[in-house]
Amino acid sequence: MAPSSRSIVPDPVIETYKKDVDRTLLRENLRRTPDERLLALMDLQRFTAELQRAGAAARRHGR
Amino acid sequence: MTDFARLLRALHAAGVRFIVVGGAAATAHGSARLTLDLDIVYDRSADNLDRLVSALGPLRPYLRGAPPGLPFSFDAETLRRGLNFTLVTDAGWIDLLGEIAGGGTWDQLARHTTEMQLFGCPTLVLDLMQLVHVKRAAGRPKDLEAIAELEALADERDRA
Numbered sequence: 001m002a003p004s005s006r007s008i009v010p011d012p013v014i015e016t017y018k019k020d021v022d023r024t025l026l027r028e029n030l031r032r033t034p035d036e037r038l039l040a041l042m043d044l045q046r047f048t049a050e051l052q053r054a055g056a057a058a059r060r061h062g063r
Numbered sequence: 064m065t066d067f068a069r070l071l072r073a074l075h076a077a078g079v080r081f082i083v084v085g086g087a088a089a090t091a092h093g094s095a096r097l098t099l100d101l102d103i104v105y106d107r108s109a110d111n112l113d114r115l116v117s118a119l120g121p122l123r124p125y126l127r128g129a130p131p132g133l134p135f136s137f138d139a140e141t142l143r144r145g146l147n148f149t150l151v152t153d154a155g156w157i158d159l160l161g162e163i164a165g166g167g168t169w170d171q172l173a174r175h176t177t178e179m180q181l182f183g184c185p186t187l188v189l190d191l192m193q194l195v196h197v198k199r200a201a202g203r204p205k206d207l208e209a210i211a212e213l214e215a216l217a218d219e220r221d222r223a
Contacts, residue, residue: 014207021215023215026212026219027223034181035181035182037093038090041067042066045064045065045099
């Protein structure tokens with residue numbers, strides 16, 4: 001089994017940030033295989049690129 | 064878009080010794096954060112530099128962000144003279160790292176890896192705890208959210 005989170009010394013700043021982590025996404029990912037996680041990342045990259053393209057087009061048209 | 068499958072298969076086919084680190088390693092462990100490139104720490108032995116050139120050369124690597132037309136030659140001598148290279152290729156973005164802050168070289172990191180089957184290739188991926196240690200050691204404010212997510216991921220994995 002991989003190392004446990006118990007080996008991490010808590011840092012108060014990190015603990016504050018941890019409160020905002022969306023753990024539902026993590027639980028969903030943990031149900032996937034590593035391949036599926038990377039394929040989902042590639043989908044997210046494509047979606048991000050499309051949003052950027054659409055935003056740039058909207059700016060060009062003054063919207 | 065970075066085609067992780069194509070890059071990993073090319074590296075594997077050429078027998079390159081490397082470790083996946085950074086955001087792609089975090090994704091492989093279950094992170095939900097967006098990353099755009101594949102970061103690898105590579106063994107700097109002479110034979111491995113040849114293997115890297117053989118693997119990535121056909122993908123026409125070029126220095127990312129550099130103006131076109133620079134006399135950049137992706138060969139073993141270039142790799143030997145440098146250490147870290149941020150590249151754009153026909154398969155997307157890849158960073159070749161000779162060493163990383165807080166983690167060291169391929170030799171030093173190899174004991175902190177997990178072997179994963181990625182796209183049919185047995186691949187060394189930096190383990191989750193070492194990813195946290197490396198990011199903490201880097202001490203960059205921009206990494207705080209990423210570290211928090213990795214630590215939450217470790218919590219969730221322990222609970223599962």
